[in-house]
Amino acid sequence: MESLTILTIHFYTDFKNRKSEEHPLVTIKDIAKIAGVSHTTVSRALNGNPIIKKTTRDRINQIAADLNYIPNYNAKSLVMKKSYTIGLFFSSIDQGTSASFLVDVIKGINAVVDENYNLSVNGIDSIKNLDSILPQRFDGIIVMSQSDQDNSFIYHVKQAGIPLVVLNRQLGDVSIANVLADDRSGVRFAIDFALEQGHRKIAIIEGKTGFKSSLERKEGFLESMSRAKVNIRSEYLVRGDYSIESGFKQMNRLLDLDHPPTLVFCSNDDMAIGAMKACYAKNIQIPNDISIIGFDDIMFAQYTTPTLTTIRRPIAKISQVGAEKLIELMGTSNIPVSQILLDTKLILRESVKTVSVK
Amino acid sequence: MESLTILTIHFYTDFKNRKSEEHPLVTIKDIAKIAGVSHTTVSRALNGNPIIKKTTRDRINQIAADLNYIPNYNAKSLVMKKSYTIGLFFSSIDQGTSASFLVDVIKGINAVVDENYNLSVNGIDSIKNLDSILPQRFDGIIVMSQSDQDNSFIYHVKQAGIPLVVLNRQLGDVSIANVLADDRSGVRFAIDFALEQGHRKIAIIEGKTGFKSSLERKEGFLESMSRAKVNIRSEYLVRGDYSIESGFKQMNRLLDLDHPPTLVFCSNDDMAIGAMKACYAKNIQIPNDISIIGFDDIMFAQYTTPTLTTIRRPIAKISQVGAEKLIELMGTSNIPVSQILLDTKLILRESVKTVSVK
DNA sequence: GATTAAAATGGAATCGTTAACAATATTGAC
DNA sequence: GTCAATATTGTTAACGATTCCATTTTAATC
Numbered sequence: 064m065e066s067l068t069i070l071t072i073h074f075y076t077d078f079k080n081r082k083s084e085e086h087p088l089v090t091i092k093d094i095a096k097i098a099g100v101s102h103t104t105v106s107r108a109l110n111g112n113p114i115i116k117k118t119t120r121d122r123i124n125q126i127a128a129d130l131n132y133i134p135n136y137n138a139k140s141l142v143m144k145k146s147y148t149i150g151l152f153f154s155s156i157d158q159g160t161s162a163s164f165l166v167d168v169i170k171g172i173n174a175v176v177d178e179n180y181n182l183s184v185n186g187i188d189s190i191k192n193l194d195s196i197l198p199q200r201f202d203g204i205i206v207m208s209q210s211d212q213d214n215s216f217i218y219h220v221k222q223a224g225i226p227l228v229v230l231n232r233q234l235g236d237v238s239i240a241n242v243l244a245d246d247r248s249g250v251r252f253a254i255d256f257a258l259e260q261g262h263r264k265i266a267i268i269e270g271k272t273g274f275k276s277s278l279e280r281k282e283g284f285l286e287s288m289s290r291a292k293v294n295i296r297s298e299y300l301v302r303g304d305y306s307i308e309s310g311f312k313q314m315n316r317l318l319d320l321d322h323p324p325t326l327v328f329c330s331n332d333d334m335a336i337g338a339m340k341a342c343y344a345k346n347i348q349i350p351n352d353i354s355i356i357g358f359d360d361i362m363f364a365q366y367t368t369p370t371l372t373t374i375r376r377p378i379a380k381i382s383q384v385g386a387e388k389l390i391e392l393m394g395t396s397n398i399p400v401s402q403i404l405l406d407t408k409l410i411l412r413e414s415v416k417t418v419s420v421k
Numbered sequence: 422m423e424s425l426t427i428l429t430i431h432f433y434t435d436f437k438n439r440k441s442e443e444h445p446l447v448t449i450k451d452i453a454k455i456a457g458v459s460h461t462t463v464s465r466a467l468n469g470n471p472i473i474k475k476t477t478r479d480r481i482n483q484i485a486a487d488l489n490y491i492p493n494y495n496a497k498s499l500v501m502k503k504s505y506t507i508g509l510f511f512s513s514i515d516q517g518t519s520a521s522f523l524v525d526v527i528k529g530i531n532a533v534v535d536e537n538y539n540l541s542v543n544g545i546d547s548i549k550n551l552d553s554i555l556p557q558r559f560d561g562i563i564v565m566s567q568s569d570q571d572n573s574f575i576y577h578v579k580q581a582g583i584p585l586v587v588l589n590r591q592l593g594d595v596s597i598a599n600v601l602a603d604d605r606s607g608v609r610f611a612i613d614f615a616l617e618q619g620h621r622k623i624a625i626i627e628g629k630t631g632f633k634s635s636l637e638r639k640e641g642f643l644e645s646m647s648r649a650k651v652n653i654r655s656e657y658l659v660r661g662d663y664s665i666e667s668g669f670k671q672m673n674r675l676l677d678l679d680h681p682p683t684l685v686f687c688s689n690d691d692m693a694i695g696a697m698k699a700c701y702a703k704n705i706q707i708p709n710d711i712s713i714i715g716f717d718d719i720m721f722a723q724y725t726t727p728t729l730t731t732i733r734r735p736i737a738k739i740s741q742v743g744a745e746k747l748i749e750l751m752g753t754s755n756i757p758v759s760q761i762l763l764d765t766k767l768i769l770r771e772s773v774k775t776v777s778v779k
Numbered sequence: 780g781a782t783t784a785a786a787a788t789g790g791a792a793t794c795g796t797t798a799a800c801a802a803t804a805t806t807g808a809c
Numbered sequence: 810g811t812c813a814a815t816a817t818t819g820t821t822a823a824c825g826a827t828t829c830c831a832t833t834t835t836a837a838t839c
Contacts, residue, residue, distance in 0.1 A: 088557065090795055101819045106797060116817060131552060137498040138795035141824050146495065148506075148539055165523045169542055178549055181506055181541035189531055194489060199446065336724050343726060363721025366694055368701065448825060459789045464827060474787060496825035499794050 089132045097130075098123050109134070136179065148181040149389070150201040152216065154188070154209035168207050168230070171382025175390065187216045198225050203389045207382075208232040211274075226392035230385045231378075233275045233402075240392060241402045242385040244376035246276055246358075249407030250283030250328070253356050253374050256409060257326050258291050261418040262354065266299035266324035268313045268334050274305075280330045280358060299324055303334045310337025318345055318353075325354060325418055332357040332364050332373055339367060339414075350416035360410050369413035377405050447490045455488075456481050467492070494537065506539040507747070508559040510574065512546070512567040526565050526588075529740025533748065545574045556583050561747045565740075566590035569632070584750035588743045589736075591633045591760075598750060599760045600743040602734035604634055604716075607765030608641030608686070611714050611732050614767060615684050616649050619776040620712065624657035624682035626671045626692050632663075638688045638716060657682055661692045668695025676703055676711075683711060683776055690715040690722050690731055697725060697772075708774035718768050727771035735763050 091109070095102040100119065108115045108123035109132075115123075136147050151172060153165070165184075172182055183201070190196070196204075196219060203226040206217055213232075220227050221239060228240045257265055267284045270277030281300075288295050298320055303309035310329055317323055318341065329335035335357030342349050349355055349369055357364060360375035384403055391398055449467070453460040458477065466473045466481035467490075473481075494505050509530060511523070523542075530540055541559070548554070554562075554577060561584040564575055571590070578585050579597060586598045615623055625642045628635030639658075646653050656678055661667035668687055675681055676699065687693035693715030700707050707713055707727055715722060718733035742761055749756055 088555075088795095092795080102795090103797080103820080104818055106795095107818090110797090114817070119817085133552060133555060133557075135499070135557060135795050137495055137504065137557070138824090139797080140495040141493070141499055141795080141826085142797045144824080148541070151542075165527075169523070170544075173544065173547055178553065181539060182543070183506070183539035184509075184527055184542045185540070186528070186531065191536055195491060195536065197446075197491060199491075199493060199495070363724050366721050367724060368726050446825095450825080460826085461790080461828080462788055464825095465788090468827090472787070477787085493825050496794090497827080499796090499825080500827045502794080 088135070089127075089130045090135070091132075094123060094126050094130065094132060097126050144199065146200050146202050147179055148183050148201055149176060149386075150196075150204040151182055151184045152187050152204060152206045152213075153185070154207070154213050167378040168382040171379040172205065172386040175383055175386040187213055190216070193219050196220060196223060196225070198223055201225055203227070203393045205230060205382075205385055205389055208234075226389055228385045228389045228392065230381050233279070237402070238400055240385075240388050240400050242381050242388060243402075243404060244381060244407050245404040246279040246376075246407065247283035247286070249374045249376070249409070250280045250358070251287040252407070253358075253409050254284055254287035254328065255291075257328070257354070257356065257415065258287070258293065260326075260354075260415060262326040263293055264299070264322065264324040264326070265293070265295075266301065266317050266327045268301050268303045268310060268317075268327060268329045268338065270330035270334075271304040272302060277305075277330060284328060296322075303330065305331050305333060307333045307337035307340075310334030311341045312337075314338035314341035315345075318342070318347060323353065326356065326415065327353065328356045328358075330358055332359040332361040332371065335364075335371055335373065335414075336367060339371075350414050354415040354418075356415060364410070365412065367414075372412045372415045373410050375408045375410050377407070380405055446493070447485075447488045448493070449490075452481060452484050452488065452490060455484050502557065504558050504560050505537055506541050506559055507534060507744075508554075508562040509540055509542045510545050510562060510564045510571075511543070512565070512571050525736040526740040529737040530563065530744040533741055533744035545571055548574070551577050554578060554581060554583070556581055559583055561585070561751045563588060563740075563743055563747055566592075584747055586743045586747045586750065588739050591637070595760070596758055598743075598746050598758050600739050600746060601760075601762060602739060602765050603762040604637040604734075604765065605641035605644070607732045607734070607767070608638045608716070609645040610765070611767050612642055612645035612686065613649070615686070615712070615714065615773065616645070616651065618684075618712075618773060620684040621651055622654075622657070622680065622682040622684070623651070624659065624675050624685045626659050626661045626668060626675075626685060626687045626696065628688035628692075629662040630660060635663075635688060642686060654680075661688065661695075663689050663691060665691045665695040665698075668692030669699045670695070672696035672699035673703075676700070676705060681711065684714065684773065685711065686714045686716075688716055690717040690719045690729060693722075693729055693731065693772075694725060697729075708772050712773040712776075714773060722768070723770065725772075730770045730773045731768050733766045733768050735765070738763055 091105040092102045095105045098105065100123070104115060104119065105123055108120040109127060140146055149172070151168065169182065169184065176182065193216070204220050206213060206227070206229045208217070208229050208231055217227070217229060217234070217239065228242060230242050233243055234241050254265065265288065267281060269281050285295070299317070301313040301316055303313050310333060313334070314327065314337065317327060327338060329338050335355055338355055339349060342353060347353055355371065357371050357373035360373045364371040364373050384405065388403070449460045449463040453463045456463065456477070458481070462473060462477065463481055466478040467485060498504055507530070509526065527540065527542065534540065551574070562578050564571060564585070564587045566575070566587050566589055575585070575587060575592070575597065586600060588600050591601055592599050612623065623646065625639060627639050643653070657675070659671045659674055661671045668691060671692070672685065672695065675685060685696060687696055693713055696713055697707060700711060705711055713729065715729050715731035718731045722729040722731050742763065746761070
């Protein structure tokens with residue numbers, strides 16, 4: 064047992080405060096009685112239905128406010144076949160990678176969604192029964208996807224007819240709304256910057272094979288290089304898997320080359336950190352001996368030594384746009400499904416040095 | 422505009438998949454018709470009511486399974502006055518500090534809570550109207566509290582009679598269930614370790630004034646020191662406010678002393694990082710010239726150079742125990758309210774050096 | 780086989796809301 | 810002042826489950 068539990072018993076919960084003893088809540092019928100109208104009229108008035116005369120509408124709203132009326136969303140849900148909850152699903156709540164996202168995502172979504180909605184957060188991997196994912200239970204679903212293992216879930220949701228937006232990971236499927244960062248142009252911009260700083264011997268540590276993001280980032284790299292007509296040595300293209308360890312390992316390979324690169328683009332920050340560790344170990348100075356650019360701008364990119372120049376994806380913005388999109392989809396059925404790409408931003412810090420072009 | 426939006430319109434959502442066109446869902450009445458019994462009997466059977474004969478109960482369950490029946494939780498909620506949602510509230514979804522928590526917390530809670538429950542995640546600071554926090558809407562609430570500004574929220578919840586567990590931050594109030602780490606003993610353990618390594622000139626950068634956690638950690642420090650009968654210079658007790666900047670600033674003060682300490686305990690990792698920055702700036706080597714211990718084991722404690730020796734709080738465990746406690750509270754009303762303290766763990770890394778006792 | 784208690788099932792109301800349809804006011808034109 | 814058209818409000822029935830209170834079946838006893 065790792066943790067010892069110290070239990071201090073204090074006293075018993077107060078019975079008077081229990082639900083069963085609560086004052087019954089105000090309902091539209093109570094309001095109706097006071098206003099001297101039918102509860103239907105109250106319902107309509109509170110929903111701002113213009114068919115109700117303005118004076119009675121105002122009167123009813125006033126009474127409702129006085130009584131501190133709060134609608135029962137369960138009853139509403141039942142009759143309107145809505146759930147007033149939006150599901151937010153993560154690839155895996157377990158994987159460390161998602162950590163930095165989660166807050167931004169929740170923040171982005173909460174900024175857009177009505178306060179009466181619940182945001183139900185779940186890990187896809189912890190769903191036991193896909194059949195419990197029903198339109199009746201979720202008015203809409205946002206998937207913050209980080210792995211193609213999410214696909215079966217995504218297609219289940221689509222199949223079930225639940226309005227759906229997939230964030231962060233590019234899907235092939237054009238019938239599903241998809242919001243993500245434009246990784247390719249982000250990398251292009253970063254490599255353009257590296258070139259401007261005089262670097263020509265530029266290497267890339269690629270991400271996990273088979274991931275769309277790995278491919279996009281590599282493409283951006285290649286595009287920028289070929290546009291600048293800079294030759295790329297094949298030994299400068301090495302394959303990582305997004306892990307710190309792979310960054311460490313691949314960086315060592317690069318450093319051991321006869322002609323090591325002057326700048327290494329790491330396809331994510333984790334690998335960049337691994338790469339930096341490899342440099343420390345060999346006592347190679349960053350950025351004096353070698354420059355490094357990462358991707359993601361994870362939280363501690365600003366705490367490494369030197370601090371890491373990296374490409375930031377607008378996670379909060381992605382989530383927000385995604386949430387807005389979802390709400391659109393929830394509203395009307397015949398709106399165009401789209402893929403939205405948002406621009407990344409190059410965060411300049413200390414890990415890139417200007418070199419003289421030889 | 423920071424982000425340019427590239428919008429690619431693809432095509433229109435498929436009408437056939439929309440909610441309104443769905444097959445009507447299976448209800449208990451459908452099952453009743455097939456089983457040749459009343460829907461009342463079906464309800465009881467599905468709820469495992471022993472008053473229903475075992476054979477019919479089994480038959481009904483079989484039919485329900487065949488039809489892929491899923492109960493309508495809105496209807497259930499309405500009549501049973503339950504919401505089937507648990508609220509998870511953070512001090513602030515905005516503050517960066519909560520980032521690393523969030524995942525662990527959600528993970529911990531989801532591990533315990535029934536899949537039929539929704540876990541609704543919110544930031545306390547984004548609540549517009551406290552009156553919408555009702556027993557009718559939340560069966561129970563978990564507060565991951567990081568600031569005493571949460572108190573008004575916490576007391577509202579208590580007042581409303583919603584089962585409540587407060588995590589992470591120590592409340593004075595013994596009538597509220599409280600699960601947190603035993604900071605004091607954690608610090609004591611760490612300082613004992615420092616003493617074992619031969620350190621005697623040990624300083625502390627305290628946390629934010631007025632925070633219970635600051636006090637607890639300081640107490641642990643003092644206890645350990647006084648038990649070991651080590652003299653504490655008053656200039657070794659300095660006050661930070663948990664921010665990186667304050668760590669930087671206070672560390673500078675300590676380094677400028679005539680007799681600087683050989684080891685500094687920072688009351689959180691953020692301040693430890695600030696302190697490390699201060700050392701780099703003065704070209705003071707860690708741990709050769711000075712040792713550092715942090716508190717929290719935030720994610721990038723393992724990526725600093727040198728990596729940070731620090732005290733880890735069992736966040737996932739706290740959340741899990743908290744969730745278990747909440748479920749207990751939701752079940753029966755007359756169970757003892759308690760304060761539960763969980764043990765921390767000292768994570769040994771590279772920022773502490775062994776010195777010879779002079 | 781009748782009587783009775785216990786076991787098993789069914790009927791109808793209920794939860795708080797919306798909505799189709801019916802009914803009543805109000806208004807304006809003549 | 811009447812009538813039609815329109816504006817406003819009310820009646821009643823859902824929504825899908827649970828539950829109180831019958832009612833029917835079954836089992837047990839004599």
